Amino acid sequence: MRIMHVRRRAKLPPLWYKRIELKVPLCCEDCEENVRGELTILEGVKEIIIDPSTQKVVVIGHLDVQLEPSMVLNAVKKVKNRAELWKPSRNS
Secondary structure, three states: OOOOOOOOOOOOOOOOEEEEEEEOOOOOHHHHHHHHHHHHHOOOEEEEEEEOOOOEEEEEEEOOOOOOHHHHHHHHHOOOOOOEEOOOOOOO
16 A cells, blocks of 8 residues: 655735725716726726715735726716715825
């Protein structure tokens, strides 16, 4: 009988994500759906969070895909041309 040694695979590192925040004027549910539609087309987008009360859109993407803030902003500007990158508050 032959005994074989089985190598255990090394655990893969946890996936790392990139977070891109935008300020987008959202007046209705149609605006939200249009923005979501443009963002889902982008490669590497994992999750889209839209908060109409704060006019904030958060895009979470895979770090290994070149998902740049300018790419995300340009995609949103196709439907909402007054969109801009979210500026952090001075208090934080």
